[in-house]
Amino acid sequence: MRKFKFFIDFDKEEKWLEEMAAQGYQLVKKSLGYKFRAAEPEQAIIKIDYRSFKRQEDFMEYCTLFEDSGWQHIAGSRGSGSQYFKKVGGDPHDDIFSDQLSRAGKYKRVSKMFKDLAICYMPVFIALMSTGALDASAMLDPQQLYLTEGLWEKSGADFWKSFLFETPFALFRGFIWLVFPVFIGVYLYCAHKANKLYDKQIQA
Amino acid sequence: MNRDKQLPLxxxxxxxLLALVEPAHGYLIMQKVEExxxxxxxxxxxxxxxxxENLLKHQWIEAVKSEEKRRKTYVITEAGKAMLHLDAERMQHMLAITERLLQR
Structure with a gap:
């Protein structure tokens, strides 16, 4: 079974995955969504760390360290960021962090990742803007987005047919550039949210 | 006093750092620290x-050749030992001064 969900708060994500495990859904893969396998319902302890690795051997060393200390790596890859671990036996209060600073540290890394993404897109956006590839004037004069010859002279059913046919293309032409500012905005918001969670953890 | 801003550790x-006076891999470090x-x-x-990761960045420890590919072995460097000495001196001073003042 696949589920699509988005979390910034790892505590909430861990809780949700534990609830899923209690209902008999075992996390097997995380890419765009979560992939579960039907299994025996269990009281699992699931913890998430956030790290990406440049080299495969570093990733292997990391997983081995967790496995040596009783945490099975259940999902996540070298460059995926989120790494999912399940406790093998032991105390239900066990955690993958033993102090508050390192526990909060993963939110710093998430925040940085979103900030880097936003910074990546900004020059692209500015370049498209300054070369005139993006044209915000369509906002004020949407008629210019329609390229059908003589469209505005037509009338009745003839007009509506041509008009409605072209509308999706016109919208695409006119507003596709909005993708850049919207995504930059979303990334900055996520970076801010993660940073707030970091502050909250530090003060806890 | 001009002190390293990394202090106190x-x-x-x-x-x-103490555990890595002798080479050890990750899980062994955990056990040694607990002991x-x-x-x-x-x-x-x-x-x-x-x-x-942080200690490697400061070059207070370094990776050494290890038989196992999945478990890297680390050992303290000279710079790491120097930090331990500095911090031990700092604590020794604190201990001495505490004892002296509390004995009055």
Whole structure:
């Protein structure tokens, strides 16, 4: 079974995955969504760390360290960021962090990742803007987005047919550039949210 | 007094450096730290991984050849030993001054 969900708060994500495990859904893969396998319902302890690795051997060393200390790596890859671990036996209060600073540290890394993404897109956006590839004037004069010859002279059913046919293309032409500012905005918001969670953890 | 701004070391850092006076891999570091601190410092995997990364960045520890590919072995460097000495001196002074003042 696949589920699509988005979390910034790892505590909430861990809780949700534990609830899923209690209902008999075992996390097997995380890419765009979560992939579960039907299994025996269990009281699992699931913890998430956030790290990406440049080299495969570093990733292997990391997983081995967790496995040596009783945490099975259940999902996540070298460059995926989120790494999912399940406790093998032991105390239900066990955690993958033993102090508050390192526990909060993963939110710093998430925040940085979103900030880097936003910074990546900004020059692209500015370049498209300054070369005139993006044209915000369509906002004020949407008629210019329609390229059908003589469209505005037509009338009745003839007009509506041509008009409605072209509308999706016109919208695409006119507003596709909005993708850049919207995504930059979303990334900055996520970076801010993660940073707030970091502050909250530090003060806890 | 002109002191290194990395001082004082955290309890965790101090014990990890001490544990690496002899080469050890990650899980062995956890066990050694617990033993050296008589059970009062228990390191979790995520915390230790971050600490190792940080110590490598400061070049207070370094990776050495290891037989196992999946478990890297680390050992303290001269710079790491120097930090341990500096912090031990700092604590020795604190101990001495505490004893002297509390004895009055």
């Amino acid at each position: 955290t309890e965790t850092t101090y014990y990890i 050296l601190s008589e059970g009062s410092v228990k390191l979790a995997a995520g915390t230790l991984y971050g600490a190792i």
